[in-house]
Amino acid sequence: MSNQENPLLAPIHGISLKDYAAIAMKLSTGVTEEEIFRALGIDSVIWDEVNTLWGKRMQEDSSYELVTLYGQYFMEGATHPKLESMQAESTAEGNENLEKITNDRYFYEELCGARQAAYDYGIDGAQWIQDNYGINLGDFQAVAMKWMTQSDYNDMHQFIDYQQQKQKEYAEKFPAQQGGNVADDVSF
Amino acid sequence: MLDFFKRLTGSNIQAPPQWLDEFRDNHKRWFVFLDKLEEKMDELGRAAVPELIAAMREDADPYHRVHYNMLLGVKGQYHHIRGKAQQVFEEKVAGFFNFNVGQQAFGSEFYQLLQDFYDDCTGRYETFEEKYLSWLDLLDEIGAQDLERQYQAILHEYEEIKDRFCCKQCGAQLSIPKLFFINSYIGCPYCHTQNTFEPSMQAKQLEHLGRSLAEQRTKHLLKAYEADKNPASYERYLREMFDEWNKIVPDLQSQNERFYERMLEDFRRYPSL
């Protein structure tokens, strides 16, 4: 459905869904609001309304078109013409790891499993990925979107199993490093 | 304790199978194992609850990330406990049953013994599962209970500050006309300058907590639907939940009404989901 057919896709204060998804992606990489406002010629009042109302539009859309497009635009957010020059600080190692999760599905799934295992042990998983691999959350989520759109049903099971296996391995590593689990002393 | 152990001593039993000792052992140890895991869940819950309450109250972070990460860490321990039970169930109950039942004639005494063993152990496992789920529900409740307090704090703060601001251009007193949760322009009635009002970090949470608080206030209606499965009960819950949401965040009423229409349409189309 084009913009003209789906009124829910009409821009809000001149900010389209594509703009909105790209802004969200850039913000989650660490780019500041001020930089984004300058690039798009908006201010905090405009942004707050845009940020609130695009979310509400997605809630009222029963066709799921907006949510689907949002995901696609988020994935493409790095290359938005007005925002692509904005980069959060990164390291050479971080850039290498980002390229690796973009091209190596198994490495990506391993980090997903590790991140979940981190949260399950009370560790801030997104920060753990940033600290250990130099990959920020926005870039990680954009890559997640890419793998999601590229998956086919036949592959999905092997990757789900692999992620779960990795999650299990990290779920043993974190307690081993940080004091164990409460039920370590209970055995059959 | 099942009476199948008593049946084993009867003189009509001939050629007891080799798995009988393991059978007795597995049954006894399974029950003791689950007792110990349940005791561990209770100890963990008793220790975790006051910590989570304190984390919620003392966390200066408006997004309550300390509480959130602590809750995930505690839940992770419950999942780990349940994972231990699952692993043993698969090996020592289901695995043991499946391995041995195929060697017994259907309907024979030993077949029935194995079936009773499986049913008894599964029944005990279901009780364990219920306890595991009820602990998780209780832990979620801690965060949920705090929503009302957070909301009242937002209302109280608005009453305190609404007449405390002045126009940044001419200095005239400005009154904040309503509870804003996003940055908004406020016009000075004297010099007409548009001032930019930025709500407190606390007030900015209003939209995020609106739906959760509305769901909490109407939880009893959702439970009524889960009990009677009557579509009219769910529609009543939905309407009242949105009514509560509109009271909490009146500025989003027209958007939320459209969301309500969408949810109602989805439910009527797919009532079993």
Place this chain on the structure above:
Amino acid sequence: MEDQNKNVLSFMDQLRRRTTTQKKYGGEVSRNPAIMDVQTCPSCAAGRAKQDGLTHCAYCGHEFLQVSISDGLHLRKDDNSRKQ
């Protein structure tokens, strides 16, 4: 029993320390109070009055906003400055 409890208490102690001291993704966020501010024209220092619209300075035409305001939550199309 006491030893078992030690496990739980030690875990909770470590969990509390970890969650209160670890760096959170996105950084620390302060409980900032509400504030009032004003944006005057950086070109001519004039204030921005509602009847003149929000997007341009009524005196020198400076562009405060490069977008066109639509009917939003509190903002309305009428808040656009008239074309000069």
